[in-house]
Amino acid sequence: xxxxxxxxxxxxxxxxxxxxxxxxIIKELSYELSRDQNIEYIVNWIMKNVIHPYIEKVDxxxxxxxxxxxxxxxxxxNNDYMKYDLSLEGCAEKLGINPYTLSKAFKKVTGxxxxxxxxxxxxxxxxxxxxxxxxxIQEISINVGYQQSYFNRIFKKYTGFSPGQYRKKYEIKQRxxx
Numbered sequence: 747x748x749x750x751x752x753x754x755x756x757x758x759x760x761x762x763x764x765x766x767x768x769x770x771i772i773k774e775l776s777y778e779l780s781r782d783q784n785i786e787y788i789v790n791w792i793m794k795n796v797i798h799p800y801i802e803k804v805d806x807x808x809x810x811x812x813x814x815x816x817x818x819x820x821x822x823x824n825n826d827y828m829k830y831d832l833s834l835e836g837c838a839e840k841l842g843i844n845p846y847t848l849s850k851a852f853k854k855v856t857g858x859x860x861x862x863x864x865x866x867x868x869x870x871x872x873x874x875x876x877x878x879x880x881x882x883i884q885e886i887s888i889n890v891g892y893q894q895s896y897f898n899r900i901f902k903k904y905t906g907f908s909p910g911q912y913r914k915k916y917e918i919k920q921r922x923x924x
Contacts, residue, residue: 752796759804766803771796815841816855819848820863827867828891834860868892869904876913883909 756766778791819837826832834852837860838845852860868890875886886909887897901909 752800756800759807761800761803761807766799767795812851813855815843815848816852819852819860820856823864823867827864827871828889830891830893832864832891865900865904869901872897872901872909873905873912873916876909877916883913 753771756762774795775792778788783791818841822837822840823832834849835845838848841848849860852863856863858866872886872890875881875889876883879886881889883898884894887894890897892900898908901907901912905912907915
């Protein structure tokens, strides 16, 4: 009865028992029961051969789902980094999930929180624009989703230079390379 309840849950999760166990687990359990084993042995056997493989498979599927979800969020960030209102909450709403759940999943998959990741993307794009265009710093700040006063502070925090200092320092180095 216990095993059929477990198999029903496995099927409900979209996993076929033969795929999970690659053997007839009911037949094996029947054999173990026929050997007149004590209850502790049978419980341990069920845990090892039925429950643990199921938990591992579910965990693997959930991790894969989380990874795919975070790939979608990263795509949103890469496409929309220049929008002022890009937020974790907005991404969560777009994907139809809870912001707290998204935040936890993002940290688990990427190793950093959403806002730090978004800031790095924006700062990297700003660095690129500073060195490859003649755009004014104010224009670059708008192009990467910041108001200029905040952009200057956050840029300096992440690079150690103001945007103007960064452009001068690395523009000179780039000229030497070419």
